[in-house]
Amino acid sequence: MTAPDNPPQELRLLIAKLRSIAELPDSAEQALLALPFRLKTFAENTDIVRQGDRPGECAVLVEGFACRYKLLGEGQRQIMSFHIPGDMPDLQSLHLPVMDHSLMALTRTKLAFVPHLALNEITRTYPEITVAFWRDTLIDAAVFREWLAGVGRRTAHQRIAHVICEVYVRMRAMRLTENGSFQLPVTQAELGDSLGLSTVHVNRVLQDLRRDRLISSKGRFVVIENWELLQAAGDFDVSYLHLKDVKAA
Amino acid sequence: MTAPDNPPQELRLLIAKLRSIAELPDSAEQALLALPFRLKTFAENTDIVRQGDRPGECAVLVEGFACRYKLLGEGQRQIMSFHIPGDMPDLQSLHLPVMDHSLMALTRTKLAFVPHLALNEITRTYPEITVAFWRDTLIDAAVFREWLAGVGRRTAHQRIAHVICEVYVRMRAMRLTENGSFQLPVTQAELGDSLGLSTVHVNRVLQDLRRDRLISSKGRFVVIENWELLQAAGDFDVSYLHLKDVKAA
DNA sequence: CGTGTTATTGACCAACATCAAACTTAGTGG
């Protein structure tokens, strides 16, 4: 457990994230920085929390990429969300004790674990923080809704374009993009599992998107070549992300 | 705006609902019953709140069925959830001011609208109520996740069996079932829009389920003929509903 | 009883899945 005398950089990320979705007075910021946490690193492709677990702390993603997923009856997998630095991917465990899905590292990943106790305490003292956290979980739900709409009603091309737009916008809000290019360390199999598609089909659609100059990609880097067209192709409308300042960057 | 001197039956439903998912001390119950609200009735197939709206109150469903849905680019519709009496289908508007989807009455519907002001006030005073509300929105998200998994990875048969199981269990928790039979006032087109299927296919799958004696249905009534098999057919596991007492009824 | 909505049926079709193999790339250890 850290006694944060010198500035804990790790939690500044959390503050940046919360600031991107809610108002936070300075007093709340101080309280957040004083939160106890312990850092932990996970290798690529390892579970951080598992379906059925009853975690006693919430994770703040500090470095790397993660995803939440469910395993279904026939050994199939559905990825429910991708997570980037600043996210608290299992914040819901604060009031939903039993995990109904798993959280996994997509790359080597660093996380700061904050005890539920401390989080409950801070929400009791700072209503603004409660609202910010609550709002974060509500946006989570909004993203699930959007994905549901995509998987339910959009074509493979739309879904893939859409998810690229989403990750791009979220990364940009955290200043993790460089004029149109960003890391997307997700295999085509993982993309498929997130969109309800087969690897083969994901591959073919990605080729189309590259051929049509909507994106280009070298390895895990994606470059948005034509933002307008990509948004149109993905039927993408940012508003479901409920960002405070969409224009940022 | 009602001055609730005599017992407002309408809000007792809300209490029953919250009790099914969280602990509520008696003091909190009193406070909930004192909440101001105004009753409103909606005809079948009319919007209650629309995408883009900024509602100033949250609705408690008192009578009837409702659903949340999104309209997508090409005029397609994705239904995101079904709602039964006791639900607060737009509770998220308390902290997500702009609606990213619409709420619609599936049948003639009665709703109690509680001002955000009063809700914010009550959550400031009663932390247990905050937790109960928050938890309700978290369960909402859990249901979206489950639907996402279904639409992404389950077959048409599984999806349809699954959604029947879900509505059944939720209605049972609210004592709205009679040994295995309950109302499901949803057209096959609506079922399709909730599961990412065409009307025609929904129809054929329903016939299979009836032929195999998993369910039977007369009009808007569904009877569970074989609960074990239906659950198996739908790959259904209640835990994602996070009910306090699953065995109830 | 008529009229509009909902359910059902049949014929045909397309998007996407599956299977299997080959090719690339990124790491790893010698």
Add this chain to the structure above:
DNA sequence: CCACTAAGTTTGATGTTGGTCAATAACACG
């Protein structure tokens, strides 16, 4: 620095679930 390996990507051939279109039958309601 290079061979070796495993993971990931790409390609081709073929199959199937579930979509579309269009017509008919059942209802529900005034």
